[in-house]
Amino acid sequence: MTSNKAAWIKGPGSLVEVETVEKWVPGGGELLVQVEAVNFNPIDAKLQRSNIFQPQFPIIVGFTFAGTVTSTGPDVISVKPGDRVVVARWGQTGSDNKFGALQKYALALEENTLKLEPEISFEDASGVIANLATVVSALNIYMGLSLPPITGKALPNGKRVLVYGGSSAVGGLAVKYASDAGYEVVTTSSTANKKLVEERNAAHIIDHCQPKEDLLRELRGHGPYEGIFEAIGSQTTTQLVVELLRETGGQFFSTSPSPGDGQIPNNVQKKWAGYSETLASQEANRELRAWYLERYLPEALKNRSVWPNPALWLKGGLNSTQEALDLLYDGKVSGKKIFLNPQD
Template structure:
């Protein structure tokens, strides 16, 4: 386990243009555009944190972008999609999707709660492309965004709780459930959904509500990106993701981020951007700051 050192420079994913390379780096050159995730030891080393003008990047943690892919698009999906690959295909054992097409329907139905979130939207498209019938949730404000991902059904999560629960039940049964929100409220809702017959659902994080789940309902969660990129048993999946699925999907336009919102003010605005996001003032968008802005 890597321990963070203080003072720390945070920021987990970024995109940029290479200005210098180390002596043993041969996959990129000066002038190349890349998307980077701070996985492994880079996650706790301040030299690699995104919230600075010139962060370092480990060669194994980057993807080279073609001229058609924006920095926002590449960096906006890199870590979130790694989470999806690990959660759905490694942990939940769902099929991997084709790289440049959609698989035929396999007749299985998956619930992905939170289809307008960054992870949720990518999960909806990933599972749909793998041949699953996907039911998801969204507010009406983000309906069009979610529909671009190809779900078979989208449920309004702003409905009164009992009506929401009944709508989710009526769209089942489900061969797998993934909660892309990870809140206590959704944990409780999934507990109610599964309480009658029992079952398992996967989520993005623990919550205080976990201990209150019915005894016949099990919740699993994990550090999904780390599961994909840091475990030897998943090295083939990592290679497939970083060298095939992600770069080709971005280049061909099949993989895309939620719309980007660049928060003005450069590095001085990082805290304001985080505060706005945590306060729920920004929905259905990926928030960026440009460290080169003054």
């Protein structure tokens, strides 16, 4: 029997260790997947290097992956061995290492799994499923914006939204999603990534590399905004959006807490949540989850009406995990998504 290997983080700040682990046996409602594409997100690096989320070590990180089903447990009906699938690690699986993406064979819950058609790539599917769920949750549940149609675009509704960080993995998806829903989207990008953002149909792209006062003046000039989504989640971007709202007051939604949040003035509110988890796991959002996973996402992947940032594949399989986490934590990846194949 082929053995399993996993990339472990055994303590706060500890370097990744690749070790042989058990090849898991799926239980009721579970399946075992040969992992062939792991999509890295900033939270993976923060779990290793920051205490913001207070994980229980040792951990196997990685929250989205794609691959081939090798076996299924009792009561699994939507997929069978040999099927190509994409998986999001939601709900109870988030703290269970058997479901961590960074291993050769990972467990998945059937309810968090989407069967893929042959024409859909592993990197497109794993690069979208959780990041787009974040966007759906942030924009529709928390910000109260309208849904886009399953296919095509809604008519313009005359409302503007600001997505700060239009070339980021989540920000780019938010730009396209909000634009398809009929909103006029104002976003930011470097000149190097401007073309990437233009493809997402942003109405206005502001150069975030210009002097801060010029940047703020331009952001204010395109307002007022129906909602503000800060898609980077860093201390620097938080401070910038706080400065944008300092005089008028208001709220914005961010993808992550950051150092210094306690010093935000009283008239400005930064709101953050585990957006993807809210959509996937809260009973109140069951209908929206079904719309997303059963209708919108399959059609969006099939028609490529949404897509991830270009892939940066690292060679070396699981042995490249630490390199990936370092690149993310040090902010050395711009306009790309990091992937590796644990089977390499």
